[in-house]
Amino acid sequence: MMIGNKIGFLQRWATRAACLVMVALLAWSGPLVPSANAVGSESAAEVVNSRAAAELDRMAGAGTSDQLEGTVDSAAGKVKRGVGRVSDEINGEGTLKRAEGAADQLKGEVEKGVGRAKSAAADAGEDIEDSANGIVDSIKDLFD
Secondary structure, eight states: OHHHHHHHHHHHHHHHHHHHHHHHHHHHHTTTOGGGGTTSOHHHHHHHHHHHHHHHHHHHOTTHHHHHHHHHHHHHHHHHHHHHHHHHHHHSOOHHHHHHHHHHHHHHHHHHHHHHHHHHHHHHHHHHHHHHHHHHHHHHHHHO
8 A cells, every 4th residue: 555655646746746847847938939929929928838837836835836936937038137237347338237137036036925925825725724623523423
């Protein structure tokens, strides 16, 4: 029976890891690969991305997709800021890139915070549900 539990755990872990990889690839390749939107329209790509994010949240926990997107945006912002610094040193025209990078980095941090808040809200909801079930069980036991 222990081996069955371990196999089940490994299957769930592998599924979650695959979802994380797919969402990360979508997040990174979406703006880089124009053919990603060729499925039908911009809205079709948005539908696919939102469904992937919903599935990731379902598999890995509420807010995971927001945290992942925030991490990606924050990293992109850091890169833009670095490019802006280098451009400033070379020709003095990197101020806009640095500002864009700082904005992207801030956006990423906010998205990570939103993801953490969603996760905390889901955990609180589960705790409330558990408490309510405990109360119901206590009342049932009272009448048994």
